[in-house]
Amino acid sequence: MSQHSAGWTSPAVDVLRVTSDGFATVDPDSTPGYRGRKADGVQSLARGLTVLGELQERLYAWYAVGEAQASVLLVLQAMDSAGKGGIVRHVVGGVDPQGIELAAFKAPTADELQHDFLWRIEKRMPREGMIGVFDRSHYEDVLIARVRSLAPAEEIERRYGAIVEFEKRAVDAGTRIIKVMLHISRDEQKKRLMKRLDRPDKHWKYNPGDVDERLLWDDYMAAYETVFARTSTDAAPWYVVPANHKWYARLAVQELLLAALEDIDPQWPRADYDVKAEKKRLAAS
Amino acid sequence: MSQHSAGWTSPAVDVLRVTSDGFATVDPDSTPGYRGRKADGVQSLARGLTVLGELQERLYAWYAVGEAQASVLLVLQAMDSAGKGGIVRHVVGGVDPQGIELAAFKAPTADELQHDFLWRIEKRMPREGMIGVFDRSHYEDVLIARVRSLAPAEEIERRYGAIVEFEKRAVDAGTRIIKVMLHISRDEQKKRLMKRLDRPDKHWKYNPGDVDERLLWDDYMAAYETVFARTSTDAAPWYVVPANHKWYARLAVQELLLAALEDIDPQWPRADYDVKAEKKRLAAS
Numbered sequence: 312m313s314q315h316s317a318g319w320t321s322p323a324v325d326v327l328r329v330t331s332d333g334f335a336t337v338d339p340d341s342t343p344g345y346r347g348r349k350a351d352g353v354q355s356l357a358r359g360l361t362v363l364g365e366l367q368e369r370l371y372a373w374y375a376v377g378e379a380q381a382s383v384l385l386v387l388q389a390m391d392s393a394g395k396g397g398i399v400r401h402v403v404g405g406v407d408p409q410g411i412e413l414a415a416f417k418a419p420t421a422d423e424l425q426h427d428f429l430w431r432i433e434k435r436m437p438r439e440g441m442i443g444v445f446d447r448s449h450y451e452d453v454l455i456a457r458v459r460s461l462a463p464a465e466e467i468e469r470r471y472g473a474i475v476e477f478e479k480r481a482v483d484a485g486t487r488i489i490k491v492m493l494h495i496s497r498d499e500q501k502k503r504l505m506k507r508l509d510r511p512d513k514h515w516k517y518n519p520g521d522v523d524e525r526l527l528w529d530d531y532m533a534a535y536e537t538v539f540a541r542t543s544t545d546a547a548p549w550y551v552v553p554a555n556h557k558w559y560a561r562l563a564v565q566e567l568l569l570a571a572l573e574d575i576d577p578q579w580p581r582a583d584y585d586v587k588a589e590k591k592r593l594a595a596s
Numbered sequence: 597m598s599q600h601s602a603g604w605t606s607p608a609v610d611v612l613r614v615t616s617d618g619f620a621t622v623d624p625d626s627t628p629g630y631r632g633r634k635a636d637g638v639q640s641l642a643r644g645l646t647v648l649g650e651l652q653e654r655l656y657a658w659y660a661v662g663e664a665q666a667s668v669l670l671v672l673q674a675m676d677s678a679g680k681g682g683i684v685r686h687v688v689g690g691v692d693p694q695g696i697e698l699a700a701f702k703a704p705t706a707d708e709l710q711h712d713f714l715w716r717i718e719k720r721m722p723r724e725g726m727i728g729v730f731d732r733s734h735y736e737d738v739l740i741a742r743v744r745s746l747a748p749a750e751e752i753e754r755r756y757g758a759i760v761e762f763e764k765r766a767v768d769a770g771t772r773i774i775k776v777m778l779h780i781s782r783d784e785q786k787k788r789l790m791k792r793l794d795r796p797d798k799h800w801k802y803n804p805g806d807v808d809e810r811l812l813w814d815d816y817m818a819a820y821e822t823v824f825a826r827t828s829t830d831a832a833p834w835y836v837v838p839a840n841h842k843w844y845a846r847l848a849v850q851e852l853l854l855a856a857l858e859d860i861d862p863q864w865p866r867a868d869y870d871v872k873a874e875k876k877r878l879a880a881s
Contacts, residue, residue, distance in 0.1 A: 372800040400692045407685045408698050409731070415694065446694070501878060508875050514867040515657040522877050582799040590793050592807050593786060 318347040323566035327550040329539045339496040339555040352558040359565045360405040367410045369577040374440020376580040380485040382437040386445045389493035392503040412437045415446040428452040458530045471541035478547040487571040488547040493554035603632040608851035612835040614824045619836040624781040627844040637843040644850045645690040651857040652695045659725020661865040665770040667722040671730045674778035677788040697722045700731040713737040743815045756826035763832040772856040773832040778839040
């Protein structure tokens with residue numbers, strides 16, 4: 312662990328990685344691996360942002376001169392109001408927008424439905440040198456699709472294997488994949504949705520359908536368990552991030568991103584031109 | 597002018613709009629319309645960011661419920677090192693990434709060259725509710741294309757009219773278009789490029805081709821004059837932003853964005869559901 316990781320007693324990649332036990336034992340109120348409180352966490356987040364910003368710029372620079380074959384993909388999945396938007400705004404949003412490719416996946420369009428479920432995903436995979444962020448993803452096709460029976464059972468079944476192979480190909484081609492489930496409790500969701508109903512400037516964020524999904528909470532949790540059991544691989548592991556504390560969830564996702572970038576360890580590329588000669592040319596121009 | 601505009605003696609939209617005299621008289625060192633210095637400008641920028649953030653969220657919310665037919669498009673053009681990247685990072689980067697669609701246009705690909713020059717532009721126009729940002733744009737097709745004779749003279753000639761009509765259609769369909777040329781002096785460019793050569797971590801930003809373009813400075817300025825004369829319309833005016841002072845250029849572009857959003861004046865949408873009934877449903881869930 313590097314400098315920015317002050318406050319972490321164990322690496323986030325270790326303590327948050329989903330185990331074969333699933334996530335039933337993960338407390339959404341907990342802050343695993345981090346010994347600080349909210350005020351420390353907010354400070355750690357700010358410090359980490361500077362490191363993340365530099366690593367991102369290095370990765371981008373590396374790509375710009377054709378040396379990088381690497382990219383990062385952050386996949387965000389969660390129940391409504393768990394804080395995906397806050398991650399995008401406060402973790403991803405702290406990085407130069409030029410290095411970010413954000414894709415928000417909604418219900419598939421009629422056109423998308425006429426292709427395999429991974430067709431629209433492939434199109435939005437990050438380019439080399441970029442940090443891609445999926446706000447929802449191909450996992451909707453085995454989550455809501457399973458809970459709501461939007462596809463036949465055999466088709467859902469086929470998808471787990473297809474996802475594993477698809478992600479393996481991406482990883483082999485140089486993409487680090489970080490899959491995050493933001494884990495809030497059912498009570499916390501009720502509180503957050505109620506807040507949206509209480510504030511007129513948040514009414515647009517509320518949708519009566521949110522309660523319909525909420526009523527299927529246990530089915531969703533079971534669908535997540537299956538997702539973890541079937542698609543958490545060494546190539547592309549799942550992380551369950553307790554998210555009742557927004558500050559912790561943001562810090563933890565930042566830490567996962569930092570670990571991926573440090574693993575890539577992008578270097579400032581060396582000039583592929585004669586620096587001295589160029590200085591002369593420039594001075595004379 | 598609203599609260600955030602403290603420090604401005606005249607609206608940026610008025611003092612920066614290109615006139616029929618062109619921009620030969622615009623001093624790249626000047627800070628038109630703003631009476632403060634750097635320290636004030638940095639403060640004004642931070643204050644403006646909060647306002648911009650809220651206006652962007654309102655615009656996005658408006659769209660989310662199907663009420664907005666509006667979007668904003670910021671077009672950035674400039675000579676190398678004039679600060680486009682800094683605008684993207686420090687002005688656009690302060691806004692929630694979920695509300696931004698950034699497109700960086702490089703030299704057209706073989707595929708793009710087999711279409712009209714506006715084909716790839718149309719594909720990247722911002723969706724409703726979004727702020728689109730073009731880092732370079734269709735104007736390259738009448739700037740470098742003209743200076744470097746990348747297309748026959750009649751074709752370049754055709755493009756001015758095509759651009760005016762294309763932009764008028766976008767404006768009629770609800771897009772506010774803000775076209776910005778960041779205006780630095782030739783000396784300032786030399787200083788900035790030299791800095792890139794002096795710092796190993798900036799070497800990747802330097803390209804020997806930059807000096808080749810620099811040697812054509814006067815041709816580029818003439819090409820810009822023609823662009824302004826032919827394509828600055830009431831529907832989609834050009835603004836020349838003096839950019840030797842980075843803090844001023846950032847503040848000015850922010851002010852232009854704010855003016856466009858205030859002109860749209862997006863409102864928090866009203867709930868299209870029964871708030872009371874939903875509170876009951878949620879409480880029982």
